[in-house]
Amino acid sequence: MSAAKNINITLKIWRQKNSKAKGNLETYKLNDVSTASSFLEMLDQLNEQLINDKIEPIAFDHDCREGICGMCSLYINGRAHGPDTGITTCQLHMRMFKDGDTIFVEPWRSRAFPVIKDLVVDRSAFDRIQQAGGFVSVNTSGNTIDANATPIAKDDADKAFMAAACIGCGACVATCKNGSAMLFVGAKVSQYALLPQGKVEATNRVLNMVRQMDEEGFGNCTNTGACEVECPKGISLENIARMNREYLKASVK
Amino acid sequence: MAKSALLKSSIAKKYWMALTGLFLCLFLAGHLAGNLQLIFGDALQFNKYALFMTSNPAVKLLSYVTYISILFHAVDGFMLTYQNVKARPVGYAKSNPGANSSFSSRNMAILGTLILVFIVTHMVNFWAKMHFDKNMPLQTITVEAMGQKQDLYLTTNEGYLPVQQVAKSYDEATKSGLQTYIENRTEFYNTQAKVKVGEGYKDLHKITVAFFKDAKYGLIATILYVIAMAVLAFHLLHGFQSAFQSLGLNNPNWTPKIKFFGTAFAIVVPLLFAIIPVYIHFFLK
Numbered sequence: 131m132s133a134a135k136n137i138n139i140t141l142k143i144w145r146q147k148n149s150k151a152k153g154n155l156e157t158y159k160l161n162d163v164s165t166a167s168s169f170l171e172m173l174d175q176l177n178e179q180l181i182n183d184k185i186e187p188i189a190f191d192h193d194c195r196e197g198i199c200g201m202c203s204l205y206i207n208g209r210a211h212g213p214d215t216g217i218t219t220c221q222l223h224m225r226m227f228k229d230g231d232t233i234f235v236e237p238w239r240s241r242a243f244p245v246i247k248d249l250v251v252d253r254s255a256f257d258r259i260q261q262a263g264g265f266v267s268v269n270t271s272g273n274t275i276d277a278n279a280t281p282i283a284k285d286d287a288d289k290a291f292m293a294a295a296c297i298g299c300g301a302c303v304a305t306c307k308n309g310s311a312m313l314f315v316g317a318k319v320s321q322y323a324l325l326p327q328g329k330v331e332a333t334n335r336v337l338n339m340v341r342q343m344d345e346e347g348f349g350n351c352t353n354t355g356a357c358e359v360e361c362p363k364g365i366s367l368e369n370i371a372r373m374n375r376e377y378l379k380a381s382v383k
Numbered sequence: 384m385a386k387s388a389l390l391k392s393s394i395a396k397k398y399w400m401a402l403t404g405l406f407l408c409l410f411l412a413g414h415l416a417g418n419l420q421l422i423f424g425d426a427l428q429f430n431k432y433a434l435f436m437t438s439n440p441a442v443k444l445l446s447y448v449t450y451i452s453i454l455f456h457a458v459d460g461f462m463l464t465y466q467n468v469k470a471r472p473v474g475y476a477k478s479n480p481g482a483n484s485s486f487s488s489r490n491m492a493i494l495g496t497l498i499l500v501f502i503v504t505h506m507v508n509f510w511a512k513m514h515f516d517k518n519m520p521l522q523t524i525t526v527e528a529m530g531q532k533q534d535l536y537l538t539t540n541e542g543y544l545p546v547q548q549v550a551k552s553y554d555e556a557t558k559s560g561l562q563t564y565i566e567n568r569t570e571f572y573n574t575q576a577k578v579k580v581g582e583g584y585k586d587l588h589k590i591t592v593a594f595f596k597d598a599k600y601g602l603i604a605t606i607l608y609v610i611a612m613a614v615l616a617f618h619l620l621h622g623f624q625s626a627f628q629s630l631g632l633n634n635p636n637w638t639p640k641i642k643f644f645g646t647a648f649a650i651v652v653p654l655l656f657a658i659i660p661v662y663i664h665f666f667l668k
C-alpha cells in the first residue's frame with residue numbers, strides 16, 4: 131500500500147435543521163485530508179473547520195467506529211457506505227478518494243427512516259420489527275437450560291451465525307431502489323428459524339415481523355440484489371428466500 | 384391462511400407475482416410452439432392449430448387462466464411498484480445503482496408496462512380479428528384443372544367448396560341464386576334447406592402474413608414486434624430466476640441451474656418469436 135498523502139476535496143453534504151425542515155445540499159471545501167484517515171475522521175476534521183468558521187457542525191451517526199455497532203450510515207457518492215464493499219462507513223478510508231474529488235454525502239433515504247437532523251435518520255422502525263418477533267421467549271426464573279445443552283447441526287449453526295452477523299445498519303434499505311427491508315428482516319427471521327430454540331415461535335415470528343415491516347412503510351423486494359452487494363456483513367439473499375419459505379409455511383398453517 | 388392475508392402482505396404479493404409470471408412463461412413456450420408453424424408448417428396446418436386453440440375446451444380453460452394471470456400480474460405489479468415508489472419520498476441527489484444491480488431488475492415495471500402495451504395491440508391485431516371480426520377470411524386453396532384456375536374453400540371435414548358458388552350471406556344467396564352461403568362467419572349453409580353443410584377454417588395465416596407484409600405498415604410492424612421481444616427478453620432475464628427467489632427457492636445447488644436456464648429461456652424464446660415476423664416480412668414469398 132502506498133504511503134499516506136494529503137488530498138483536497140469538495141464535499142456536498144445534506145443539511146437539514148430538523149425533521150420538519152426542508153433541507154438541501156451544502157458545498158464545503160476541505161484541504162489536507164490524510165488518505166490514512168477514515169471517512170468519519172474526515173467528517174470530524176470538517177466539523178472542526180465548521181466550528182472555527184462559526185458554522186453549526188454536521189450531525190452524523192457513529193458509535194463503535196470499528197464496524198460492529200451499525201450506527202454509522204451515509205450514502206456516499208451514490209452508494210451506501212461509499213465506494214467499497216463489505217464495510218461500514220467507519221471502515222471506509224480516504225484512500226478510496228483522489229485529490230480534487232467531489233464527494234456527495236446524503237442520509238439514508240426511506241419513508242420508514244425519517245431524517246432527524248442533517249445525516250442522522252431515525253432507524254427505530256428496525257427496533258419495532260425486532261420487537262414484533264425477533265426474540266425467543268426464555269423462562270429466566272432460575273432454571274434456564276444452557277444453550278450448549280441443545281445439540282445443533284454445524285451447518286445450521288454456521289448459517290444462523292452468518293444471519294446473526296446483521297448489525298441493523300440499514301444499508302440494505304438505503305441502497306434498495308424500493309426501500310425494502312427484506313434483507314434485514316430475512317436475516318433476523320433466519321437467525322432463529324435455523325435453531326431449535328427459535329422453532330417454537332417460528333410461525334408467529336415471521337407473520338408478526340413481516341406485518342410490522344409492511345406497516346412501517348418499507349417497500350417490496352424485487353430481488354434486485356443490491357442489498358446483498360452493499361451489506362457490510364455479507365448477509366446473503368438466501369435469507370430472504372428462507373423468510374419467504376417461512377412466511378408461506380406460516381400462512382398456510 | 385390463519386393470521387396472514389395471502390393477498391395483502393408484501394411477501395404474499397410476491398408469491399402471486401412469481402406464480403403468475405411463471406405461468407406466463409409456460410404460456411409463452413406454448414404460444415411459441417404454435418407460432419413456429421408459420422415458418423415450419425403450411426397455411427392449413429397453422430389454421431387448423433388456430434381452430435384447435437379457439438375451440439378445444441381444455442385450451443379454452445387455459446386461455447382464461449392466461450387472461451387472468453396477465454391481469455393479475457399487471458395489477459399486482461402496479462400495486463407493488465406504487466408502494467415501492469412511495470417508500471422513498473425523497474430521492475438521492477447522486478446515486479449509482481449500476482454498481483450493485485442489473486438494468487432489468489431495476490426496470491421491471493417499465494418493461495412490464497411496455498409488454499402490456501404490446502399484449503393489448505397484439506390482441507387487437509390478431510386475437511380480436513380471430514374472435515370477432517366479421518370480415519375474417521376463410522381459407523381457400525387454388526387448384527388448376529385443365530388450364531383453369533379455381534379457388535376452393537377448405538372445410539373442416541376435408542371437403543372443398545368452390546368460392547364462386549358460395550354467397551357471403553343468405554340475402555345475397557337468394558338474390559344470386561347460389562346454393563350455399565356463409566353464416567356465423569365460418570359455417571357453410573345450404574340455401575334451400577337452411578342446414579349446415581360444412582365449416583371453413585378462419586384464415587389466420589393470411590391475416591398474419593398480410594399484416595407483416597403490408598406495403599405501408601409491414602416493416603414498421605416487424606420492427607416494433609422485434610423491439611417488443613427485446614423488451615420481453617429483458618423482463619425475463621431478471622424475472623425468471625427472480626420468481627424462484629420470491630417463492631423461497633434459493634440454495635447453492637439449484638440457484639445456479641435456475642439462473643442458467645432462466646437466462647437461456649429469456650434469450651431463446653423472445654429470439655424465436657422475433658424471427659417469425661422477420662421471416663415473413665423479408666423471406667416468405
Ligand code: HEM
Nearest residue numbers: 352401404407408457460491492495496499622625626629
Ligand atoms: C408474457 C408476459 C410476462 C411474463 C412471462 C412475465 C414474467 C415475469 C416474471 C417471471 C416475474 C418475476 C416475478 C418475481 O420476481 O417474483 C415478473 C415480474 C414482474 N412483472 Fe412480469 N411478466 C409478463 C408481463 C408483465 C406485464 C404485462 C407487466 C405489467 C404491466 C409486468 C410487470 C412486472 C413487474 C412490475 C414485475 C416485478 C415485480 C416484483 O419483482 O415485485 N409483467 N414478470
Ligand code: SF4
Nearest residue numbers: 296297299300302361
Ligand atoms: S442486512 Fe446487512 S445492510 Fe441490512 S441492516 Fe443488516 S447488516 Fe445492515
Ligand code: FES
Nearest residue numbers: 193195200202220
Ligand atoms: S460506527 Fe459502529 S459500525 Fe460504524
